[in-house]
Amino acid sequence: MLELQHISFEVPENDVSHEILRDVSLTVPDGRLVVITGPNGGGKSTLARLIMGIERPTSGTISFNGQDITNLSITERARLGISFALQQPVRFKGLQVLDLLRLASGRDITPSDACEYLSAVGLCARDYINREVNASLSGGELKRIEIATVLARGTALSIFDEPEAGIDLWSFQNLIEVFQGMRENIRDSAIVIISHQERILNIADEIVVLRDGELAMQGPRDEILPRLTGTASALQSCRRIS
Amino acid sequence: MKLDSIQKQLLAEIADLHSIPEGAYNIRSNSQSVGRVSTANIEITSKTDVSGMDIRIKPGTKRQSVHIPVVLTESGLSEVVYNDFFIGEDCDVVIIAGCGIDNCGKADSEHDGIHRFWVGKNSKVKYVEKHYGSGDGEGKRILNPGTEVYLDENSTMEMEMAQIKGVDDTDRKTIAELAAGAKLVVRERLMTHGSQRALSAYDVRLNGAGASADVVSRSVARDNSYQRFDAKIVGNAPCNGHTECDSIIMDNGRILAVPGLEANDVDAALVHEAAIGKIAGEQLTKLMTLGLTEQEAEEQIINGFLK
Numbered sequence: 001m002l003e004l005q006h007i008s009f010e011v012p013e014n015d016v017s018h019e020i021l022r023d024v025s026l027t028v029p030d031g032r033l034v035v036i037t038g039p040n041g042g043g044k045s046t047l048a049r050l051i052m053g054i055e056r057p058t059s060g061t062i063s064f065n066g067q068d069i070t071n072l073s074i075t076e077r078a079r080l081g082i083s084f085a086l087q088q089p090v091r092f093k094g095l096q097v098l099d100l101l102r103l104a105s106g107r108d109i110t111p112s113d114a115c116e117y118l119s120a121v122g123l124c125a126r127d128y129i130n131r132e133v134n135a136s137l138s139g140g141e142l143k144r145i146e147i148a149t150v151l152a153r154g155t156a157l158s159i160f161d162e163p164e165a166g167i168d169l170w171s172f173q174n175l176i177e178v179f180q181g182m183r184e185n186i187r188d189s190a191i192v193i194i195s196h197q198e199r200i201l202n203i204a205d206e207i208v209v210l211r212d213g214e215l216a217m218q219g220p221r222d223e224i225l226p227r228l229t230g231t232a233s234a235l236q237s238c239r240r241i242s
Numbered sequence: 243m244k245l246d247s248i249q250k251q252l253l254a255e256i257a258d259l260h261s262i263p264e265g266a267y268n269i270r271s272n273s274q275s276v277g278r279v280s281t282a283n284i285e286i287t288s289k290t291d292v293s294g295m296d297i298r299i300k301p302g303t304k305r306q307s308v309h310i311p312v313v314l315t316e317s318g319l320s321e322v323v324y325n326d327f328f329i330g331e332d333c334d335v336v337i338i339a340g341c342g343i344d345n346c347g348k349a350d351s352e353h354d355g356i357h358r359f360w361v362g363k364n365s366k367v368k369y370v371e372k373h374y375g376s377g378d379g380e381g382k383r384i385l386n387p388g389t390e391v392y393l394d395e396n397s398t399m400e401m402e403m404a405q406i407k408g409v410d411d412t413d414r415k416t417i418a419e420l421a422a423g424a425k426l427v428v429r430e431r432l433m434t435h436g437s438q439r440a441l442s443a444y445d446v447r448l449n450g451a452g453a454s455a456d457v458v459s460r461s462v463a464r465d466n467s468y469q470r471f472d473a474k475i476v477g478n479a480p481c482n483g484h485t486e487c488d489s490i491i492m493d494n495g496r497i498l499a500v501p502g503l504e505a506n507d508v509d510a511a512l513v514h515e516a517a518i519g520k521i522a523g524e525q526l527t528k529l530m531t532l533g534l535t536e537q538e539a540e541e542q543i544i545n546g547f548l549k
Contacts, residue, residue, distance in 0.1 A: 093488065096459070
């Protein structure tokens with residue numbers, strides 16, 4: 001179980017402190033798939049990075065399975081069982097897909113084990129395990145490999161930051177199936193997905209709406225989703241631009 | 243052939259040799275040939291005017307290998323060795339060279355290997371050369387290899403050069419001349435640490451129509467080490483040339499990459515790429531989210547980069 005209490009996050013901008021998140025409190029119980037949504041710039045990705053420890057909150061506490069992890073490093077959080085699929089996957093010259101999956105799983109997995117994770121994200125494993133994780137891979141391929149590294153870790157909490165970004169329409173259905181599969185085997189673990197996609201919102205147990213750095217709505221999907229579709233967040237951001 | 247444990251370890255490092263190699267070989271230890279075998283197709287003879295060997299490979303020799311590793315374990319030894327390879331037409335061979343120096347003494351140890359290759363028409367050569375240094379003496383471990391490659395029509399040479407650890411000072415010069423349809427592929431991997439210095443210069447001349455060269459260096463400069471990479475390709479005919487220098491700097495490491503392209507034919511297509519930078523923070527972050535410490539992440543990134 002993940003608990004965020006009164007999380008605020010500020011960054012200095014031209015000598016003025018700019019507030020990205022304001023007093024966000026949130027609980028993600030085990031056995032749940034929680035989707036965090038809301039307008040661009042609302043603080044969703046920042047929240048995910050705070051949970052992983054890539055950024056540290058200005059105030060507030062984060063606890064995981066009862067342990068205060070607010071001051072723990074990325075490595076320590078990862079070892080406690082938190083995984084994170086980056087919105088923009090990183091390229092590594094020389095490191096092969098199999099190497100990355102081995103590092104992710106923490107053991108010397110066989111190519112056939114690696115194939116399972118790659119097949120799950122819709123990649124034909126034989127073509128990929130020996131490929132370098134470099135610029136020769138397309139954005140969509142990298143994104144799916146990124147998701148496969150989280151599957152290979154199989155931790156108690158998996159966070160996906162906009163997994164749909166950069167994935168083509170044909171692979172998108174496959175992606176939904178990956179998350180549905182994870183949802184079915186969730187047991188003592190939890191999944192947090194940051195997404196704008198209605199089809200991902202559709203498979204959520206709970207939906208959290210972040211807007212302008214504040215928690216605007218939170219509750220079961222059936223309660224929140226009708227309030228979102230075709231209204232609220234999308235329209236508001238349009239108005240802001242105009 | 244008698245080798246002590248340090249010599250055996252050096253042989254394993256530079257040539258993956260754990261026992262007597264198959265095929266033709268010459269093992270040189272502290273300026274002496276300690277083992278040599280010629281085969282029906284590959285003849286190794288000593289030079290009479292200078293230190294070194296002539297290696298003659300008969301035309302049509304396929305799937306055969308030559309090992310010519312060198313080890314130095316006596317502090318203060320300094321030698322220049324000339325090895326000439328005459329490779330006939332229509333061959334397909336692997337040549338494994340390499341030099342390991344263990345210096346526990348106060349005097350510098352130096353091995354300058356001058357390798358020249360004449361590759362016959364339609365032949366294919368793979369050349370592997372590893373350099374390695376060990377020992378904790380004050381004496382420097384110095385390697386200054388000189389390589390000359392002459393590729394006849396439609397021949398191919400693939401060179402893999404690696405120097406990952408322990409060599410204090412290197413000044414490497416490689417020149418190549420390619421006839422029509424010939425192809426040269428170079429993959430150089432280099433890591434320097436401490437206060438080491440490594441210079442590597444290429445001068446590749448594409449003289450015949452359809453010749454091509456691909457010279458790629460990947461290097462890591464750590465601590466206070468210095469590297470200089472000069473890659474010059476001259477296109478004298480319709481040809482394709484590509485050089486690439488891709489480097490990671492760490493600590494107080496310094497790297498100078500000097501591109502050089504000269505086109506003397508309107509159909510010469512020459513490309514140079516160079517990139518130097520530290521390990522990207524996001525690469526470290528990604529591997530840390532997989533549970534690695536920052537140091538472990540750094541090692542994995544470097545190992546992959548130099549693989």
